[in-house]
Amino acid sequence: MNPVNNPFTPGAGTPPPELAGRETVLQDADNAIKRTLNNKIAKSQIMLGLRGVGKTVLLNKIYQIAEDLGTFAAIFEASSSQTLPETMTQPLYRLLLKLDRSRKTENDIKRVFGLLGQFARLFKVKIGEFEVGIDPGILTGDLALDLGDLFVLIGEAAKSRHTAVIILIDEVQYLEEDDLAALILAMHRISQKQLPILLFGAGLPQLAKLAGDAKSYAERLFDYITIDKLDNISSALALERPVLRENVKFEPEAVGKIIEETEGYPYFIQLWGSLVWDIAKASPITINDVVRATEKSVAMLDSGFFRIRYERLTERQQDYAKAMARAGKLPVSSAEVAEIMGITVRQAAPIRDEVMKKGMAYSPGRGLISFSVPKFEDYLRRNFIKV
Ligand SMILES: Nc1ncnc2c1ncn2[C@@H]1O[C@H](COP(=O)(O)OP(=O)(O)OP(=O)(O)O)[C@@H](O)[C@H]1O
Ligand SMILES: [Mg+2]
Incomplete structure (x- = not known):
């Protein structure tokens, strides 16, 4: 579709075409x-x-x-x-x-x-x-x-x-x-x-x-x-309303697929929306268009959004982040992260504090830690952790 009319606005602080769910x-x-x-x-x-x-x-x-x-x-x-x-x-x-x-x-x-x-x-x-x-x-x-x-x-x-x-x-x-x-x-x-x-x-x-x-x-x-990610109804509105104003539609499965991939995180919704718009040849936007947009979105995130944040960490902070990603489902206990790194909880604590101070992680409950960048663990697993 004509990129000139692309309604989506992936960015920082950029007003979305539809401020859904707020x-x-x-x-x-x-x-x-x-x-x-x-x-x-x-x-x-x-x-x-x-x-x-x-x-x-x-x-x-x-x-x-x-x-x-x-x-x-x-x-x-x-x-x-x-x-x-x-x-x-x-x-x-x-x-x-x-x-x-x-x-x-x-x-x-x-x-x-x-x-x-x-x-x-x-x-x-x-x-x-x-x-x-x-x-x-x-x-x-x-x-x-x-x-x-x-x-x-x-x-x-x-x-x-x-x-x-x-x-x-x-x-x-x-x-x-x-x-x-x-x-x-x-x-x-x-x-x-x-x-x-x-x-x-x-x-x-x-x-x-x-x-x-x-x-x-x-x-x-x-x-x-x-301020949470958007629920399914708001996510769908965030995608459908802007394109409808350009007389374009999504196939319902295409919307479902974007919601599944983005988990309703607003920045990701804008990114997927923007890329699928440019990829689709005509209305309605199909699930196949979304599959192609997903590949492109993930590649873009990995080389930009995620990588920039990863590179802001020092080597030992990166090791901490990777240990978090290795742990499986997040949040994980700080004790478990230390164990994966093969160091004591006391040795790990200052590194954990630095990662939090840099705004990369937060503690959702006593003794627990999770990433403050959504899906960051998936990025680390894709790029650094062999299974
Ligand atoms: N309610 C919403 N519906 C759809 N898109 C949204 C909504 N809110 C924000 N967005 C889009 O999400 C992206 C991120 O928004 P914003 O920069 O305000 O997030 P943030 O919480 O301030 O992030 P950060 O913590 O990184 O500063 C922007 O591209 C914006 O257009
Ligand atoms: Mg902000």
Whole structure:
């Protein structure tokens, strides 16, 4: 079929042609933003899910909802190479500019700009071009306290303008423990003062435990929302609706086969959809087209998506990952992985922690480990493990 009309969008954070199966998540986000706007208590929300399930897409969508509802939103991504002040200062600055309709003539806004300037200086953020105003000099250099002060001032400025501020943070699992603790503490202060700031975070499943370790009350402060792979009905919608808009159909068996191969993981659905579209000669798309697309998809994943992630691991981390894949069905116990590697549990523990810190694995239960990249074990088995 003509690749120009291909509706599918395999990628990172790229909006899918059909955002299937996420109605409840979006409705909950919409409700929470509206409650915040109406001075009602709403809990911040943390979305947890494996790689490629659609967390970034959801955050972007919630950003859009927030702006459409007339609130002011800032969105950014945490990374392992930057501190929280480094990642958040610029987005907060842009947010303040939006909030500041009268261009720094009002005292409360002047103070927030001043505080942000001091914040940036204290935490050694290169602030580049922007001008942040007079230094009010009330910060301490302790991120946990200062971020709270900054949030309180921003919250008060939003409240007096009868609006709300929505902060969206992606890849939250990459924050260092102290930064994560500071963020949680700042949100805690906001919720105690009932100021209109709402946080939406997204990250890998281990984030729930990281947040709990950083601050034990995190679980009461946030609603944790699991973003799962799509069920069969949503998977079918994600495939059928976009092609139907191009006047193309799938044979029912073809859809079934894609669901079987992708297990309903959104990124894989987009990839299979995109390749089968290019392969099929005409409508309807058949199961044979899917068989050919599967071969191509797997080859592409093995040389790209999976390989890049594999190569980010050091040799001993790769050995750990391969031992996990050898174990059979995942999740597997850390003890079993150590046994397969022929080392003690104590020797294996730091390697396991590194693999988790890199965002490749997570613990779905006490003493257990699994990959945070769906079907990664199949890749390892195909390419490295002889049977
Ligand atoms: N509900 C959905 N229905 C169909 N496709 C989807 C859906 N959500 C996301 N996708 C597609 O899945 C892919 C991955 O989405 P996204 O990048 O948001 O995932 P992610 O969870 O942020 O992954 P990562 O953890 O790697 O950052 C994209 O190609 C996107 O278009
Ligand atoms: Mg993402």
